[in-house]
Amino acid sequence: MLNTFQQAQHPMLPRASHDEASRQEFAKSLKQFVQQGLLPGLQPVFSQRAAKAFEQEHGRAPQDRREIRKVMEPDLYFQHYAALNRIAQELMWNSVIDSVERQLPALNEGAKAWSAKTQAQLRITPDFVPPRYVTALDIHCMPGGYASELSPGDISVAALYDRGAYLYGMGFAGPLNDDMGRSVCNYVQRKLPGFKPRRILDMGCTVGHSTLPYKTLFPDAEVWGIDVGGPVVRYAHARAAALGMDVNFAQMNAEATDFEDGYFDLIVSHILLHETSGKAMPRIVRECHRLLSPGGYVIHADLPPFDLMSPFTQFILDNETWYNNEPFWGAMREIDQIKLAVDAGFPADSVAFATAPMAILESSAEGAAGYTGDSTAAVADREFTAGEFAPGGGWEVLVARKAVQA
Structure with a gap:
């Protein structure tokens, strides 16, 4: 079994009993x-089996992920x-729920106490209505989704997500589940030398895993994380x-925020787009253009x-759409995101896809900072497969820059 990181036990994370921890490790x-x-x-x-059966019936090989799924679904190995x-996904969430429910009053009070100790803003809108594409089902099978509240001031689904996301990633996102943010920060350092944003926005931040690395990289910047879920931003x-980080959070919809035009120099998101609808995605890209200052990056x-x-890789990844309550996972990957950005106003020559190598796999000092050498080596030896978050050890990033002058 791979020896990856243990999750960092920060003060807001639910503490598992011996039996709860054993169940969680089993689920992982x-x-x-x-x-x-x-x-x-x-x-x-x-x-060796399914493709040959398809060819015998149709006289040709399967041509796309849909045809591959059609011939794979009856196979007993695939069904297994x-x-x-x-x-395993459902067991993972269930293994964490007991820890959260047992400590929920203390966790809710702890959230209030810690929030009172920082000068950073927290904006929760009492009459805010999250979009239906988020609340209509429990995304990635997480009970309650992002926005459910058991009582005023509740943070139960957020505590569930914090621990559950670590188990879902099987530890490879690092002790603070922040590898995605760290990886994009490393990309910014290497590809945008001299870029020092004054204000940074993280859209769809959930519990802020990927938000905090931007405050570490740019300590003087005003950093905001927004999400439609009140419990997660709380x-x-x-x-x-x-x-120990002063970062602002607010309950907002990335399709239409209340920040003023041109307020941010850098806007980021981390696995947000595949959890938004086909109608919402163009609005989010247009909102990014509105919010960026001239010369700013998204x-x-x-x-x-x-x-x-x-x-075949498409078929494997699209299992999330079919079996993990990720309804937009596959559809999002068929959208022409370059065209969305250009239609939103970004110059065509400023829009491109690139790869941000996972910070956890970086051998450089800046990439390994915060990870122990032994743990980094253990993860670097791991073979990342198409069924995991980052095939090949890199995150795909869509980068666009707003025109310097209108």
């Missing part, structure tokens, strides 16, 4: 088994893989304070579009 290990033990077997099952993968604000980090992948 089961996910590792599915990804490392069962997932690699899908390719030979497809090439898909069922166990879903079971928790994010307290978590940041508990980690960087959306997610998985790459399907046209950059083989049909």
Whole structure:
């Protein structure tokens, strides 16, 4: 079994009892088994069995992910893989719920106390209505989703997400689950030398995992994280304070914020776009253009579009759409994101896809900062597969720059 990081036990994270911790480690290990033990077997099952059956029936090979799914779904090996993968996902969340519920009154009070210790702003809108595409189902099967509140001031779903996201990533996002933000920060350092944004916005920040690295890289910047879930930004604000960071958080919809035109020099998001609807995504890109100052940058980090992948890899990744309550996962990757950015007003020559290598795999001092050498080496030896977040050890980023002059 891979020896990855243990999650950092910051003051807002629920503390697991011995039995709860054992269940959580079992759930994480089961996910590792599915990804490392069962997932690699899908390719030979497809090439040696399913594809041949398709060719016999149709006289040709499967041409896209939909045809591959059609011929793979009846196969017992795929059914075993898909069922166990879903079971592991549900078990993962269930293994954390007991810890959260047992400590919820203390966690809610702790959030209030930590938030009171920081000068950073926390803006919660009492009559805010999250978009239906977020609340209509429990995204990635997390009970309650991002916005459910059990009582005023509740942070239960956020505490569940903080621990559950670590287990979902099986530890490879680092002790603070912040590898994605750190990776984009490293990209900014290397690709945008001399760029020093005064104000930074993280859209769809959830509990602020990827938000805080920007405050570390740019300590004098005014940093904001926004999300449609009140509990998650409430928790994010307290978590940041508990980690010694003054970062502002607000409950807002990235489609239409209340910040003034040109307020931010850098806007980022981390796996936000695949959790927004096809109608919302163009509005978010247009809002990014409105909010950016002249010459400012937007960087959306997610998985790459399907046209950059083989049909079989598309099929593997699209399992999230079918079996993990990620309804926009596949559809988002078919959208022409370059065109969305150009239509929103970004100059065509400023818009491009790029790869931000995972900070956890970086061998440089700046990439490894905050990770121990032994742990970094252990993760660097790991083979990342198409079924995980970052195939090949890199995050795909959509980068656009607002024109310097109108």
